[in-house]
Amino acid sequence: MDTETNRGLPTRKQTAITGAESSAFPSALRNASHEMADPALHTIGDPALLHSPLLALFSSVRCGGDAIVRSYDLVRELRDAGVGVIGGFHSPMEKECLTLLLRGRQPIVVCPARSIEAMRVPSAWRPAIDAGRLLVVSAFEPGHRRVTADLAETRNRLVATLAQAVLVTCVARGSKIERLCRDLVAEGKTVIVADNASAAVLGLQAPGTGPTTIDVIRAAVAR
Numbered sequence: 001m002d003t004e005t006n007r008g009l010p011t012r013k014q015t016a017i018t019g020a021e022s023s024a025f026p027s028a029l030r031n032a033s034h035e036m037a038d039p040a041l042h043t044i045g046d047p048a049l050l051h052s053p054l055l056a057l058f059s060s061v062r063c064g065g066d067a068i069v070r071s072y073d074l075v076r077e078l079r080d081a082g083v084g085v086i087g088g089f090h091s092p093m094e095k096e097c098l099t100l101l102l103r104g105r106q107p108i109v110v111c112p113a114r115s116i117e118a119m120r121v122p123s124a125w126r127p128a129i130d131a132g133r134l135l136v137v138s139a140f141e142p143g144h145r146r147v148t149a150d151l152a153e154t155r156n157r158l159v160a161t162l163a164q165a166v167l168v169t170c171v172a173r174g175s176k177i178e179r180l181c182r183d184l185v186a187e188g189k190t191v192i193v194a195d196n197a198s199a200a201v202l203g204l205q206a207p208g209t210g211p212t213t214i215d216v217i218r219a220a221v222a223r
Contacts, residue, residue: 015043026050028161042116045135052107053221054086056163058156058181059093060172067170067195071097074169074194077214079104083221086163088113088155090147093169099124108134109162113155117142149176156180165190165220171198178202190220 024047041047055078059071075097078085084107089098101108102124112119116138121129128134139158144151153176160166166184168191171177181202185191193199194213 015047024048024050026162029158040141041137041139043135043137044116044119044121045129046132047135047137049084049107049109049133049135050137050162052084054084054107054109054163055217055221056159056166057085057087057089057094057097057169058159058166058171058177059091059097059169060175060177061091061093062172062175063093063170064197067197068093070195071169072100074167074213075100078167078217079106081214081218082106083214083218084108086111086159088152088159090152097169102128102134105133110134110136111155111159111162112136112138113140113147113152114138115140115142115144117145152176153180160184160189163221164223165192165217167192167194167217168198168202169194171201173201190223192217192220 025041029041057075063071071093079101082105085097085101086109087094087098088111089095090113098108098110108128110125116136119136121136125134125136129136139154140151156176157180160180166181166189168177168181171181171193178201181191185202185204191202191204192213193202193204
């Protein structure tokens with residue numbers, strides 16, 4: 001068995017950046033008014049990607065068939081349009097989206113819901129890290145080695161704060177993603193839904209299709 005492929009590869013370098021000490025620290029976190037204000041960040045890859053226009057990607061664990069198909073199509077369009085994407089990439093749909101995004105050339109920021117100290121970087125990520133277009137970033141100290149529900153919620157808030165806009169590929173009613181998105185809308189964050197069912201859950205306007213949706217997303221991220 002190829003252990004490098006199955007277990008991942010050690011990272012070449014990890015860096016810690018803080019608001020007080022580094023110009024690399026993103027202003028969105030320095031200016032945040034909630035619990036994600038001014039945390040220390042631990043990174044693998046080029047921290048400059050944190051200053052790229054980014055779209056946060058969220059998906060509930062449970063997705064219907066129509067939402068899955070629409071998500072695949074939309075993420076391919078995002079990839080081909082060069083839209084930078086940030087996410088935890090933890091739910092099954094999010095993992096599939098990351099696989100598609102890795103085939104492109106746009107910036108990608110991956111935010112695990114745990115510490116990245118001694119993290120074994122998946123071999124599929126390494127070419128993108130070496131090319132300077134994938135960054136792994138965590139706000140968690142070394143003691144947080146396992147993903148928990150609380151850490152995932154904090155991570156999702158970090159992802160949303162670092163992004164210019166949010167795309168929800170599918171959201172289940174009563175889910176934590178629904179609660180997060182409702183909070184973000186109340187705070188004035190741009191939240192874009194990928195399918196009619198998600199729009200109904202969140203009470204948002206139904207999405208457009210094809211190029212119209214991509215144009216809306218690109219405009220939102222460029223603000």
